[in-house]
Amino acid sequence: MARILLTGGAGFIGSHTAVALQGRGHDVVLLDNFSNASRSVPARLKEITGVDYPVHDVDIRDMDAMQRVFAAEPYDAVIHFAALKAVGESEENPLHYFDVNVAGTLKLLTAMRHAGVGRIVFSSSATVYGAPEHCPIAESAPLHATNIYGRTKLIMEDMISDLVRTGMLSSAFLLRYFNPVGAHPSGLIGEDPRGVPANLMPYLCQVAARQRDHLTIFGDDYPTPDGTGVRDYLHVMDLAEAHCAAVEKALGTEGTHAVNLGTGTGYSVLELVHAFENATGINIPYQIGPRRPGDAPTCYANPALARTMFGWSAKRTLLDMCRDSWHWQSMSAKIRQQA
Secondary structure: OOEEEEEOOOOHHHHHHHHHHHHOOOEEEEEEOOOOOOOOHHHHHHHHHOOOOOEEEOOOOOHHHHHHHHHHOOOOEEEEOOOOOOHHHHHHOHHHHHHHHHHHHHHHHHHHHHHOOOEEEEEEEHHHHOOOOOOOEOOOOOOOOOOHHHHHHHHHHHHHHHHHHOOOOOEEEEEEEOEEEOEOOOOOOEOOOOOOOOOHHHHHHHHHOOOOOOEEEEOOOOOOOOOOOEEOEEEHHHHHHHHHHHHHHHOOOOEEEEEEEOOOOOEEHHHHHHHHHHHHOOOOOEEEEOOOOOOOOEEOEOOHHHHHHHOOOOOOOHHHHHHHHHHHHHHHHHHHHHO
16 A cells, blocks of 8 residues: 555546545545635545545645645655646646646655655646657657647656656656546546536537537548547546556656557547437537647557556446546536535
8 A cells, every 4th residue: 555645636537546546555645726626526535435535725836835745744656637738728828837737846846855755657648749640649759749738748747757867756657648538437526627618528518418509529621531530538437547557556666657548549529429429318419610720630549558567458438438427417417406
């Protein structure tokens, strides 16, 4: 059993990882400033697991608070989720993204250094590859972020890698996600964006719930089988299990390791819409809009390294992703009505 600090632990991926880690016997502590997460998440986690997770209500940019967190108890490793993550917003407000993502990570790494915590698993992104020249994308593909969000992830990766290279960290896993979707099968936790969703699945769920009139599909003239963009959708519980495997590997491994997390299969936007309709029985009205600048026609992972490095591969299907997403949408609506 290891004691692991999850920054951004009440968020979408952090909360699911907390459940998965607890299921494997680890001692999990959450740190979150709840800027993009509900304060009800820890209670929901307790309902799922029976565990009352310790929670630090802290912004990672608050150096004094971060040092108090690390001084309070020892940690074997950190899984770092805390970051802003909307591509469009990052282009509109780049300084905010550099402040939260880059400066925040610097504060976290400084606090870890002072406390002697030398192992980190970092929540990175496939956006570090930019518009890929070839698919499936391997970790050896050129790194070329085409937006501010992706650039912050690249900078954060470089900071962590340099600290490992200079001996200030012992080991780091840089986990490059493709497109996380889905929710915990209980329906008690899931993706809960504030405002207009920036990602496809929560928007799709809101259309299905009649909170929005229709889905806009950005472009149907790409060189793909049906003309819509192709992406590698990954169930969040598979992703959570990957973090468990990565942090357990990090506890006994030295060096920096960049690893793709995806299914290795690309699905188009229209395929996802039809899968959602099949899973839920709900018709999804959609319109075709213009392409968005910077969107790649096709983007999916070569996940072979994750299998070799720490024995992980995705197991859940596209239908599972759609069914669990809709269950979460339905359950969260009931929870809000009761609140």
